[in-house]
Amino acid sequence: MSTLSPLGPHTPRIALIGECMIELQQRADGSLQQSFGGDTLNTAVYLSRAMGDRARVDYVTALGDDSFSDEMCRRWAGEGIGLDWVQRLPGRLPGLYCIQTDAAGERRFLYWRNEAAVRDCFTLPNGAATLAALPDYDVLYFSGITLAVLGAQGRERLVEVLAEARQRDARIVFDNNYRPRLWASREAAQAAYRSVLPHVDLALLTVEDEQALFGFADCAAVFDAYAQVGTPEVVLKRGAEACLIRCDGEAFDVPAQKVERVIDTTAAGDSFSAAYLASRLSGAGPADAAEAGHRLASRVIQVPGALIPR
Known part of the structure; x- marks a missing residue:
């Protein structure tokens, strides 16, 4: 296995696999603001912004x-994201979710995504x-x-x-994002995660999700x-x-940036992951990459919704 050192002189090709949904953001007056979001899509946008023409x-x-x-495809193209592997299925629809936030900026999600x-x-x-195409x-x-x-x-x-991709020296990056409602059982989720973890080079983990899924003490x-x-x-x-x-074998402890007022924590982890990955692929060490992740996440949580303006 290999850590995420720079990928050489060529322009690296990065594929993010997952789901984007119609996002409804509930405002304090009960009205809804419509946008689009999803964990891997959020990361793709922030990664594309960070890498620019240094990566595809x-x-x-x-x-x-x-x-x-x-409209999703139009916006992604506007962010510089490639659409070659976005399938368009006749008669189908994307999923939908609603974000409700409390006074502390913490989120509650309602999903409509079964079909x-x-x-x-x-x-x-x-x-x-x-x-x-993916192994290339x-x-x-x-x-x-994504797994769910x-x-x-x-x-x-x-x-x-x-x-197959790892046999061709690809780097595999995994964000754990465990959502119990998406799984038939905790045991089914555990089995799915364990099937992919042996292939992972970089694991970006939320501690609470690891504890909820696997019961880790600390x-x-x-x-x-x-x-x-x-x-x-x-x-x-x-x-x-x-x-x-x-x-x-090395350990790093990187403090988060203090934010006076948190508006919405949506995509905090996704944006951190994007900035961390972009920094590592650009040659930064883990500590510097984490600082970049904290900087971006601190900006994101001060704006409503998953994607802040460019």
Whole structure:
């Protein structure tokens, strides 16, 4: 396994796999503001902004043939994200979610996604070309939500892709993002995560999600578990607390940036992951990459919604 050192003189190709949904942000007066969001899509946008023309960032998903899907693609293209592997499925729709925030800026999500097009991203005939293309990328990025929405058959095919990609020296990046409502059971989620973790080079983890899914007592237990799997670089995201990093035997403790007023924590972790990954691929060490992640996340949580203005 290899840590995320710079990828050489060529322009790296990065594919992020997952789901973007219609986002409804509930305001204090009860009105709704419509946008788009999803964990891997949020990361793709912030990663594309950070890397600019130093990398090619592609998004891998399935959408419908509706006007919302049209608008998603238009916005992604405007962010410099490649659409080659965005499937458009006739008669289907993207998922939808609503964000409700309390006075402290903490979120509550309501989802409508059971029939979302992404569930067939890798299972319909059109998905074969996507699966064949992914091992040629330099970096593949996915999340626990990706694992949930792809379904059992899609996950099985993703694992095959990860194994082949790593044989071709691709770097595999995983954000744990565990959402219990997306899984039939905790045991099913555990099995799915364990099927992909042996292929991961960089694990970007939210501590609370690791505790909820695997029951780890503390951060040391999380690090021990990933060391046993063999993950060379593990980052524990802890919100307003310092993030903890273990990379090739070295330990780092990087304080978060203080924010006077938190408006909305949506995409805090996604943006951190994007800035961290961009910094590592550009040659920064883990501590400097974490500082970049904290800087971006501190800006994101002071603006409503997942994606702040450029």
